[in-house]
Amino acid sequence: MARYVTSKFLYTLLSLFILITATFFLMKAIPGDPFMSEKEVPAPIRARLEAQYGLDKPEIVQYVNYLGNILQGDLGISMKKLNQDVGHIIGQTFGVSLRLGLVAVVVSVIVGVGLGLLAALYHRKLIDNVTMVLAVLGMSVPSFVLASLLQYLLAFRLDLFHVTGLKGPLDYVLPVAALSAQPIAFIARLTRSSMLEVLHADYVKTAKAKGLKWPAILWKHVIRNGILPIVTYVGPMTANVITGSVVVERIFGIGGIGKVYVDSINNRDYTLIMGITLFYGIILMAARFITDIVYVLVDPRIKLTSGKEG
Amino acid sequence: MANNNLTNKQPIPTLTAADFQPVDINQRESEAIKRESLSAWRDTWERLRSNKVAMGALIALFVIVLASLIGPVISHWVHGYNYKSNDLLATNQKPSGTHWFGTDDLGRDMFVRTWMGARISLTIGLAAALIDLLIGVIYGGIMGYFGGRVDTVMNKFSEILYAIPYLLVTILLLVVFKPSLGTIILALTITGWINMSWIVRGEILKLKSREYVLASRSMGAGTGRLLFRHLLPNASGPIIVTLTLSVPSAIFAESFLSFLGLGVQAPISSLGSMVENALTGWMYYPWRMLFPAVLISLIMLAFTLLGDGLRDALDPSLKNK
Numbered sequence: 001m002a003r004y005v006t007s008k009f010l011y012t013l014l015s016l017f018i019l020i021t022a023t024f025f026l027m028k029a030i031p032g033d034p035f036m037s038e039k040e041v042p043a044p045i046r047a048r049l050e051a052q053y054g055l056d057k058p059e060i061v062q063y064v065n066y067l068g069n070i071l072q073g074d075l076g077i078s079m080k081k082l083n084q085d086v087g088h089i090i091g092q093t094f095g096v097s098l099r100l101g102l103v104a105v106v107v108s109v110i111v112g113v114g115l116g117l118l119a120a121l122y123h124r125k126l127i128d129n130v131t132m133v134l135a136v137l138g139m140s141v142p143s144f145v146l147a148s149l150l151q152y153l154l155a156f157r158l159d160l161f162h163v164t165g166l167k168g169p170l171d172y173v174l175p176v177a178a179l180s181a182q183p184i185a186f187i188a189r190l191t192r193s194s195m196l197e198v199l200h201a202d203y204v205k206t207a208k209a210k211g212l213k214w215p216a217i218l219w220k221h222v223i224r225n226g227i228l229p230i231v232t233y234v235g236p237m238t239a240n241v242i243t244g245s246v247v248v249e250r251i252f253g254i255g256g257i258g259k260v261y262v263d264s265i266n267n268r269d270y271t272l273i274m275g276i277t278l279f280y281g282i283i284l285m286a287a288r289f290i291t292d293i294v295y296v297l298v299d300p301r302i303k304l305t306s307g308k309e310g
Numbered sequence: 311m312a313n314n315n316l317t318n319k320q321p322i323p324t325l326t327a328a329d330f331q332p333v334d335i336n337q338r339e340s341e342a343i344k345r346e347s348l349s350a351w352r353d354t355w356e357r358l359r360s361n362k363v364a365m366g367a368l369i370a371l372f373v374i375v376l377a378s379l380i381g382p383v384i385s386h387w388v389h390g391y392n393y394k395s396n397d398l399l400a401t402n403q404k405p406s407g408t409h410w411f412g413t414d415d416l417g418r419d420m421f422v423r424t425w426m427g428a429r430i431s432l433t434i435g436l437a438a439a440l441i442d443l444l445i446g447v448i449y450g451g452i453m454g455y456f457g458g459r460v461d462t463v464m465n466k467f468s469e470i471l472y473a474i475p476y477l478l479v480t481i482l483l484l485v486v487f488k489p490s491l492g493t494i495i496l497a498l499t500i501t502g503w504i505n506m507s508w509i510v511r512g513e514i515l516k517l518k519s520r521e522y523v524l525a526s527r528s529m530g531a532g533t534g535r536l537l538f539r540h541l542l543p544n545a546s547g548p549i550i551v552t553l554t555l556s557v558p559s560a561i562f563a564e565s566f567l568s569f570l571g572l573g574v575q576a577p578i579s580s581l582g583s584m585v586e587n588a589l590t591g592w593m594y595y596p597w598r599m600l601f602p603a604v605l606i607s608l609i610m611l612a613f614t615l616l617g618d619g620l621r622d623a624l625d626p627s628l629k630n631k
Contacts, residue, residue: 015473140611
């Protein structure tokens with residue numbers, strides 16, 4: 001187990017290193033430099049500026065410095081927001097996004113597993129069909145379409161919610177609904193197929209035969225075993241919620257990290273773009289790493305020595 | 311039995327030697343298959359055809375492709391609009407006889423722009439999926455066929471690449487390089503092929519130990535023949551399903567990029583950029599959002615349903631999984 005975790009960890013670090021290297025050299029590939037403006041900057045001032053930011057050194061030295069700074073958690077200074085530290089901007093805005101994301105994740109798992117379980121129990125009945133139609137719809141409608149639609153119908157037309165902002169608990173309803181629609185659809189489908197398999201397993205028949213009550217069978221045998229595949233979805237779900245939040249925050253005017261990301265792309269604030277990209281990258285890779293580990297922990301059928309097979 | 315019947319009532323007819331003819335025992339004829347034989351593809355097609363949802367999706371896709379091809383032409387022919395001609399006196403018009411889908415904030419005809427956008431989205435989705443297919447089959451084929459150390463090294467490499475989040479790489483590339491049709495497709499495929507390569511690898515690993523491969527090999531078939539005649543055709547089911555399902559994800563990625571302002575650049579429209587563009591005034595001009603949003607959802611829905619249907623048709627044992 002320790003060997004598996006270490007090797008997974010090392011590979012994750014290697015991927016992260018590639019992402020960092022790619023961000024650095026892509027940043028260098030952008031034409032122009034940070035001190036370009038409408039007015040020609042006098043040569044001595046330019047030299048002073050370059051010396052201050054270390055841009056007069058050879059690229060390889062700059063790269064090593066960049067790596068060192070990142071290791072210390074320093075993501076640089078925003079190019080457009082004067083003298084603002086990228087790490088500071090992220091720290092200020094991440095809280096809002098994290099709260100929204102966590103609520104969305106919790107809602108997705110509860111509703112998704114619930115719907116999937118219902119569909120499996122009433123296999124080929126009305127509930128099953130309706131759930132699966134909704135799931136396919138939920139998978140196909142992009143989050144920005146759903147978010148705008150909800151905003152227009154429920155907030156603007158029916159005036160049930162605030163159109164923008166995130167002040168009260170009621171304001172969470174629309175953004176969370178838009179964020180969790182796709183994960184709910186995926187989880188419901190995953191849960192349904194895995195529960196269907198478990199429901200026909202021999203140990204469930206045995207449990208029935210020995211006279212166990214249905215709720216006990218459901219909890220002890222069906223749900224416990226059928227929920228395993230959901231763990232594999234944790235990584236993709238994190239990615240889903242992050243991409244979703246970028247869009248949803250923009251539509252609902254929520255000042256989270258996703259909105260800052262969109263703004264930074266529109267302003268071509270390169271250091272901020274790179275900083276947030278790295279930040280998202282770390283979160284996503286961490287989520288995937290944790291998924292791999294947890295899956296091995298909960299599923300004894302996975303052999304540790306054979307690596308990733310099938 | 312027959313004898314009994316005859317003895318009961320009818321008189322026995324008198325038979326002469328001339329009534330008998332030698333039966334021509336033709337082995338070939340007796341073994342001939344009377345019913346038309348179904349090839350694997352015919353069989354799949356029959357199964358797909360009986361799936362109403364998948365056929366509906368296929369027809370919907372056909373209609374959408376057709377409309378995106380001829381829609382702009384018709385509008386140009388009837389009204390003389392193209393995707394960038396604007397009329398600043400007729401901005402934000404409601405759908406009407408002159409502008410079937412209304413106009414946008416610059417007075418451009420939404421009907422033309424919506425179908426042009428569908429054209430762009432479909433092109434990007436299909437092109438990205440096909441490039442993924444090409445790279446994935448080659449890379450995955452090599453991994454699966456040669457196995458051993460080659461497989462280990464190549465597989466580790468793809469795993470490391472795969473761990474780098476797909477959309478982030480795409481965003482980074484498009485921030486640096488100017489977004490155009492080519493760079494968007496490139497950015498989408500740079501890590502998009504990995505999933506396909508794993509599917510191909512898994513299939514080939516499974517198939518290469520089958521008897522028919524051994525038989526072919528023992529008769530002197532080379533690598534090329536084994537791969538293209540035996541392994542890939544038998545792996546084509548999962549490959550086709552993955553291909554179909556990777557189209558909507560590429561289309562979604564493109565619309566997401568357009569939404570961030572990193573998609574195809576104005577005045578060319580894509581469905582994602584039209585939705586983004588409509589956001590500013592959409593409380594008052596809902597139709598500007600409605601048509602592109604509905605169309606993009608429809609395209610993604612149709613590809614997803616078709617992919618599901620194809621999976622059921624190609625491998626009936628997976629049904630309801």
